[in-house]
Amino acid sequence: MEEEENDTQRKILDAAQSVFVRSGFHGARMEEIAREAGINKALLHYYFRTKEHLFQMIFASVARRMFPRLSGILNGEDEIEEKVEQVMATYMDFLERHPNLPGFVINEMNRREERLQQFVGSLGPLRLDRLTAQIEARVAAGTMRPVTTEMFMVNLVSLCLFPFIARPMLGAILGLKDERFDEFIEQRKRELPAFFLNGLRP
Amino acid sequence: MEEEENDTQRKILDAAQSVFVRSGFHGARMEEIAREAGINKALLHYYFRTKEHLFQMIFASVARRMFPRLSGILNGEDEIEEKVEQVMATYMDFLERHPNLPGFVINEMNRREERLQQFVGSLGPLRLDRLTAQIEARVAAGTMRPVTTEMFMVNLVSLCLFPFIARPMLGAILGLKDERFDEFIEQRKRELPAFFLNGLRP
DNA sequence: CTATACTTTAACCATTCGGTTAAACCGGAT
């Protein structure tokens, strides 16, 4: 009785995500998805009519997971220092487990404007008023240099996300491959909050 | 007599870069490149035998321009503060003029390992020993918190590059579109060096 | 038993796309 959302469908979605993320929409082959799901093309189309349709499922699902629980932390009651530490830890832990989701999402968004809507739609509403209030209070008190919430957020996300998006490039330029890269990330997790918070001191 | 490297060839390369950067290797269509160059498919293959061949030209050329003159500045004689300001200014000016080159390069590198070689080959040798010496001196003097040259570089590049790579995403999340985005970047150019340098204070 | 949903097999269609070919055209250099 349709218990657990159907095993085959699950296998298809997993395979599709793997292939789409690895190859992008244009590079992905339906045949490959079928093979990786352990089924055949006919059944694939039986479940998901078109490539476009399947892709949209995957994209929405991946986009939804791109910022895991950060919104809650950022608009919570903790002090800024606490928030920054928690967000960075949470986010980089997540990225270590899913290192190539962001590159996929960002790239597909660059290619087709329509995906923007899907992306926005998949996001919970981003409420940052409490964070903004905290920042403004600090600035007014002179304990933080003037900074907009936008700038704050972009810096935060840049520092977390970029190394994963550009991983092969960093590998090539700085010789950060595999284990070296993992070490690098571990070190980064330790240093980044202090670096970021320090940068905001007046 | 073969004056200026051939006009048609130039037009083809320009069109190819435009299309490849916009659509990626798999998304790009030879027909479209021909059209955008104002010629036809036959002539396109007359100049560049295969899509792969044409792509490699473009990729190498674009990769070569991805870090314009940063190496020279970073290993120069100036003080670190001066270097950081110059690098950020130079780089972000460049990125304002070529906002989508990095996304293209990084993405293609993510898709096919072989491109790493091409990328590395297109880079001048990256010498950072003088910068490293400066950092170490500062750290030893207690005027800078301990940081590796790698971490220094990744932070620097992250903060400059990421907003351009993720431009549509930032547009969607933070409402930074077009003019707003340009303003944002201008503001960023002013604030970023101080933020970065400040982050390294002990 | 039988209806129904799931699954396989295998062939097939239409389109797209990279790439080729052949013929003719054109302009400038010799």
Add this chain to the structure above:
DNA sequence: ATCCGGTTTAACCGAATGGTTAAAGTATAG
């Protein structure tokens, strides 16, 4: 006049690919 490289036109090829179809097998629930 002729030669030649660049250029166009237009047709064509072959492979890959998204998608369809028909027929048959399997399982399970009623």
